[in-house]
Every structure is written in C-alpha cells, then in structure tokens.
Amino acid sequence: MSDHKKEPRIKITHNGPYLVSGKVPLYEKIIVPVGKHYVLQDGRELPQSDVYALCRCGKSKNTPFCDGSHEKVGFVGEETASKTKYEDRADYMEGPGIDLLDDHRCALARFCHQEKGDAWELTARSDQDDCKKEAIQAACECPSGRLTAVEKTGARIEPTYEPSIEIIQDPEKGVSAGIFVKGNIPIESSDGETYEIRNRVALCRCGRSGNKPFCDVSHVSGRFKDKDKE
Numbered sequence: 558m559s560d561h562k563k564e565p566r567i568k569i570t571h572n573g574p575y576l577v578s579g580k581v582p583l584y585e586k587i588i589v590p591v592g593k594h595y596v597l598q599d600g601r602e603l604p605q606s607d608v609y610a611l612c613r614c615g616k617s618k619n620t621p622f623c624d625g626s627h628e629k630v631g632f633v634g635e636e637t638a639s640k641t642k643y644e645d646r647a648d649y650m651e652g653p654g655i656d657l658l659d660d661h662r663c664a665l666a667r668f669c670h671q672e673k674g675d676a677w678e679l680t681a682r683s684d685q686d687d688c689k690k691e692a693i694q695a696a697c698e699c700p701s702g703r704l705t706a707v708e709k710t711g712a713r714i715e716p717t718y719e720p721s722i723e724i725i726q727d728p729e730k731g732v733s734a735g736i737f738v739k740g741n742i743p744i745e746s747s748d749g750e751t752y753e754i755r756n757r758v759a760l761c762r763c764g765r766s767g768n769k770p771f772c773d774v775s776h777v778s779g780r781f782k783d784k785d786k787e
C-alpha cells in the first residue's frame with residue numbers, strides 16, 4: 558500500500574457509502590445532558606480496521622457499516638452542499654471579548670449550550686471572563702464546525718484532535734444522529750473534488766439530509782434510528 562493510502566481519508570461513493578481508509582479510529586458516542594450543557598459519553602465498542610465502509614443511506618441492518626442495502630433501496634445520495642470555503646459562507650458576529658464565525662451548518666449536537674447561555678449570548682457578553690471562556694468552549698465543542706471562536710487578533714481557536722470518526726446516538730431526542738469527523742480528515746466527493754479540509758465536520762448517515770454529505774438534522778424529523786437501537 559502506498560503512503561498516500563495510509564493517510565486518513567474519506568471517499569464518498571456515488572449513491573453509496575463513505576469509504577474510510579488510513580486506519581481511522583471509530584467510536585460510538587452518546588450525547589448526554591449535564592446541567593445546562595452536554596457531553597459525549599462512550600457508547601458500544603465498534604470494530605476497528607484499516608479500511609471500512611460507513612452507511613450513508615440510513616438503511617443498513619449492520620450500522621454503522623454499509624451492508625449493500627443502498628442498492629436495494631435505490632439510494633440517491635447526490636451531494637448538494639456548497640464547496641465554498643467556510644470563511645466565505647460564515648456570518649461574523651463581533652463580541653466585546655471574542656468574535657464568532659457561524660456558517661449555520663447545524664447537526665443539533667447542542668454543545669453550543671453552556672451553563673451561562675448559548676454561544677451567541679456568551680459572545681455578546683464576552684467582556685466578562687467567565688462568559689468569554691464559555692463562548693470559546695461552546696464554539697470549540699461544536700462538532701459540525703458550524704461555530705468558530707475568533708480572538709481579537711484574528712486568530713481562530715481550534716481544539717486539537719487526532720483523526721477519528723464518531724458515530725452518534727442521541728437518546729434525549731430518541732434518535733440516532735450523524736457522524737462526527739474530527740482531526741482534518743480529507744473528504745473526497747464522489748465527483749473527485751475534495752471538500753475544504755476541516756478539523757470538525759458532521760456527515761449525514763440517515764440518508765435524508767438536504768445538504769449532503771453534511772448533516773442538516775434531518776435525522777430528527779425522520780426519526781432515524783440504528784437497527785440495534787429500535
């Protein structure tokens with residue numbers, strides 16, 4: 558195998574699964590409320606391998622892996638998301654102590670909610686140290702990468718992540734949720750173009766997103782649940 562093949566990478570197949578290569582660790586995580594904020598707890602252990610195919614259509618009976626069901630159901634997985642850069646898509650909110658970029662790509666992970674308010678309220682009150690700290694945390698913990706805290710120097714604040722993939726369960730909403738991709742893993746479109754490489758993105762795995770390949774919270778309205786969680 559060439560070195561290129563050993564690098565973490567996600568290849569989106571035409572009307573099919575996400576092909577993951579480069580020995581990317583795979584976890585199941587559960588969104589759990591703690592006070593007024595949320596944490597990710599470990600879920601069941603998932604098999605690890607150098608390469609694997611993750612279901613994108615939402616119909617696999619062996620989630621999170623593809624079992625070929627996409628062909629039987631005639632899955633149409635057309636990618637509709639913009640490939641323009643985050644900073645060109647994002648709104649810029651100025652706060653007194655910290656600023657906030659927001660591209661509105663929400664995965665309903667709810668980590669923007671902290672003890673003293675949400676990311677926008679906290680940014681507006683970021684002249685107070687405790688609010689500024691929570692505003693940064695709210696942005697950094699946003700797994701879809703929707704929110705980014707920006708220092709007054711212009712420096713963007715990013716958590717440090719090793720490449721990993723997290724399959725999300727959301728029992729509070731009674732659904733299975735998207736795929737959190739962490740650590741700057743390149744994602745190649747089925748047309749061969751690579752999306753902007755980002756430290757945090759959330760991919761759709763219910764097959765219903767209107768902004769494929771990214772999660773747009775359709776798993777909630779679609780009451781998506783992994784087969785083993787039904």
Ligand code: FES
Pocket residue numbers: 573574575611612613614615616617622623624625626627628
């Ligand atoms: S993408 Fe293959 S079973 Fe869902």
